Amino acid sequence: MITFDGVTKRYADGTVAVDDLSLEAPTGEITVLVGPSGCGKTTSLRMINRMIDATEGRVLIDGVDVRTVDPPTLRRGIGYVIQQAGLFPHRKIVDNVATVPHLLGWDRRKARARAMELLERVGLDPGLAGRYPFQLSGGQQQRVGVARALAADPPVLLMDEPFSAVDPVVRASLQEELLRLQAEFTKTIVFVTHDIDEAVKLGDRVAVLRVGGRMAQLADPATLLARPADDFVAEFLGRDRGIRRLSFVSGEGLRLRTDLTAPASAEVSSVRGTAAPWLAVVDADDRPLGWVRVGELPESGTLADVRLAPYGTFVRGRDSLRGALDATLLSPSGNAIAVDDSGRVRGVLTRETLEEALRQAAGGAGGARA
Amino acid sequence: MNWLAEFFGDAANWSGPDGIPVRLLEHLEFSAISLLLAALVAVPLGLGIGHTGRGALPVLLSANAARALPTLGLLVLIVLLMGVGTDVPVLIPLVALAVPPILVNTYEGIRGVDPDLRDAAYGMGLRGRQVLGRVLVPVALPLILLGLRVAAIQVVSTATVAAYVGLGGLGRFIVDGLATKDFPRTLGGAVLVALLALAVQLVFTLVQRLVVSPGVSGSRAVR
Ligand SMILES: Nc1ncnc2c1ncn2[C@@H]1O[C@H](COP(=O)(O)OP(=O)(O)OP(=O)(O)O)[C@@H](O)[C@H]1O
Ligand SMILES: [Mg+2]
Numbered sequence: 001m002i003t004f005d006g007v008t009k010r011y012a013d014g015t016v017a018v019d020d021l022s023l024e025a026p027t028g029e030i031t032v033l034v035g036p037s038g039c040g041k042t043t044s045l046r047m048i049n050r051m052i053d054a055t056e057g058r059v060l061i062d063g064v065d066v067r068t069v070d071p072p073t074l075r076r077g078i079g080y081v082i083q084q085a086g087l088f089p090h091r092k093i094v095d096n097v098a099t100v101p102h103l104l105g106w107d108r109r110k111a112r113a114r115a116m117e118l119l120e121r122v123g124l125d126p127g128l129a130g131r132y133p134f135q136l137s138g139g140q141q142q143r144v145g146v147a148r149a150l151a152a153d154p155p156v157l158l159m160d161e162p163f164s165a166v167d168p169v170v171r172a173s174l175q176e177e178l179l180r181l182q183a184e185f186t187k188t189i190v191f192v193t194h195d196i197d198e199a200v201k202l203g204d205r206v207a208v209l210r211v212g213g214r215m216a217q218l219a220d221p222a223t224l225l226a227r228p229a230d231d232f233v234a235e236f237l238g239r240d241r242g243i244r245r246l247s248f249v250s251g252e253g254l255r256l257r258t259d260l261t262a263p264a265s266a267e268v269s270s271v272r273g274t275a276a277p278w279l280a281v282v283d284a285d286d287r288p289l290g291w292v293r294v295g296e297l298p299e300s301g302t303l304a305d306v307r308l309a310p311y312g313t314f315v316r317g318r319d320s321l322r323g324a325l326d327a328t329l330l331s332p333s334g335n336a337i338a339v340d341d342s343g344r345v346r347g348v349l350t351r352e353t354l355e356e357a358l359r360q361a362a363g364g365a366g367g368a369r370a
Numbered sequence: 371m372n373w374l375a376e377f378f379g380d381a382a383n384w385s386g387p388d389g390i391p392v393r394l395l396e397h398l399e400f401s402a403i404s405l406l407l408a409a410l411v412a413v414p415l416g417l418g419i420g421h422t423g424r425g426a427l428p429v430l431l432s433a434n435a436a437r438a439l440p441t442l443g444l445l446v447l448i449v450l451l452m453g454v455g456t457d458v459p460v461l462i463p464l465v466a467l468a469v470p471p472i473l474v475n476t477y478e479g480i481r482g483v484d485p486d487l488r489d490a491a492y493g494m495g496l497r498g499r500q501v502l503g504r505v506l507v508p509v510a511l512p513l514i515l516l517g518l519r520v521a522a523i524q525v526v527s528t529a530t531v532a533a534y535v536g537l538g539g540l541g542r543f544i545v546d547g548l549a550t551k552d553f554p555r556t557l558g559g560a561v562l563v564a565l566l567a568l569a570v571q572l573v574f575t576l577v578q579r580l581v582v583s584p585g586v587s588g589s590r591a592v593r
Contacts, residue, residue: 049493051489051492051493071495072495072496072497073495074495075492075493075494075495076494076495077495080490080493080494082486082489082490082493083486084484084486085490086486086487086489086490086491086493087490088487088490088491088504088505088508088509088585089487089509089583089585089586089589090505090508090509090583090585090586091583091585092585099494100494100495103494103495103496103500132583132584132585132588132589133585133589134585134588134589135588148494
């Protein structure tokens with residue numbers, strides 16, 4: 001666990017970058033520091049590995065005051081990833097990754113083997129190992145940066161806007177990769193970003209800082225979105241807060257209707273009497289094909305001959321309420337098709353059921369503001 | 371052209387204590403020793419002030435002032451003070467000539483390394499010396515070598531002044547040729563100096579290929 005205990009940083013010119021910050025980053029979790037530019041995120045982060053020393057207060061790692069540890073020794077036990085990757089241009093990728101193992105005196109072969117293993121773990125083609133950094137794309141360089149930080153298997157990882165210099169698509173895949181790695185390695189991660197969406201996506205806990213380096217709110221993402229502590233936090237969370245919050249509401253309990261599906265092989269006549277306006281048509285394998293409007297069925301034939309309307313699906317048990325809402329919006333029927341992990345239809349979520357669930361979710365937001 | 375043929379074609383010019391091989395070796399000796407001494411002073415100094423940032427201003431100012439020293443004037447002064455007899459009088463002005471480009475380029479090379487890179491190096495847990503030796507120097511190497519090359523060419527060209535105070539080197543051909551109106555000799559000496567400068571340039575290009583990481587030279591070429 002990383003503990004900030006009343007930490008203040010005053011730079012030589014008098015700027016107070018961090019003001020009396022107290023915060024705990026629990027072991028094995030991702031704690032995100034987020035806030036507008038200049039609010040002291042980087043300064044806070046760098047006080048953990050002593051790239052900057054606090055003016056007042058203490059920073060502790062597992063109870064040990066970092067000020068009592070010699071900085072290079074401290075840093076070799078802490079992975080550090082920065083925005084521009086900061087790879088050594090004169091060294092091949094594999095040697096870049098092996099930097100810290102090398103400093104720690106591992107034997108050469110072991111360090112290289114470890115580096116190769118990590119390149120694969122972060123999703124890089126091992127064929128890139130012999131290249132130099134300038135021969136890699138920005139996204140690839142950033143992956144190497146992560147591999148390098150993980151090389152000596154440090155328990156703590158500090159990441160300062162590691163993904164902000166790459167385009168949104170690459171950023172999303174790097175974020176996924178980080179979550180996957182975290183599930184595998186379980187590090188204590190402190191992650192700095194100014195992107196609230198990234199904070200909410202990655203953080204187990206999110207600390208919102210305001211300019212002047214004071215803590216505005218510390219909460220898990222769902223709580224943060226549901227109950228921002230004040231105007232500043234609400235504004236920083238931005239628009240669409242309501243919808244984004246749905247990502248954290250489980251779709252597990254949603255009641256599904258199983259009487260609104262029909263196989264494509266069914267005769268038109270056999271479904272004409274259905275009371276509901278729409279039916280979901282599925283194939284012989286129970287996979288969704290589309291929606292059919294009961295009032296517009298042809299005279300005869302099977303459902304396979306009917307032109308179907310588009311549909312949206314969500315995965316039962318995995319997707320959140322946001323996913324379910326999205327699925328209903330993709331279909332003119334206003335209903336969503338629920339599927340299991342293998343893509344087989346489990347039932348239909350009607351608009352009415354969803355609306356009820358949304359109302360409940362909103363109720364759960366308590367004293368949240370409009 | 372026939373002056374050149376006359377000079378280089380004369381077998382007498384290729385042997386004896388006043389022959390081309392001996393003069394060339396003398397010339398190389400002055401030059402190499404001066405360059406080595408200059409590098410021993412200027413490279414560590416440039417690395418030191420570039421890495422720590424301390425003392426940069428006074429050092430760079432004196433380096434620039436030293437650039438304004440007239441080499442020949444300095445040489446004559448030293449000979450007047452010390453007399454002839456050793457190589458030392460000629461080495462001093464040549465070292466003074468070589469130090470500024472080496473010093474300034476080494477300093478600029480180290481200073482110019484991307485601060486993010488320096489930061490990453492410290493962040494990994496490298497100590498100050500390791501940051502300098504394992505990161506800053508390899509990355510700054512092209513500029514450091516440039517300084518050495520400029521210095522080497524200047525020294526090789528200027529070492530001719532040794533002849534003015536009675537010492538050896540290729541300058542002898544030029545000075546003696548002028549004194550005796552033996553123009554083929556003067557021209558031949560001048561051509562030898564020019565060829566030597568070219569050879570130095572070539573050697574440094576090769577050295578650069580060998581010692582600069584492709585990761586550094588490659589990324590520069592791309593930009
Ligand atoms: N070396 C320094 N000397 C003086 N002031 C500094 C120094 N470094 C940072 N500051 C100031 O401290 C404050 C916090 O800076 P910091 O870099 O921690 O912000 P940040 O939250 O990381 O911002 P960004 O999102 O732009 O990276 C800013 O006002 C900044 O100008
Ligand atoms: Mg920052």
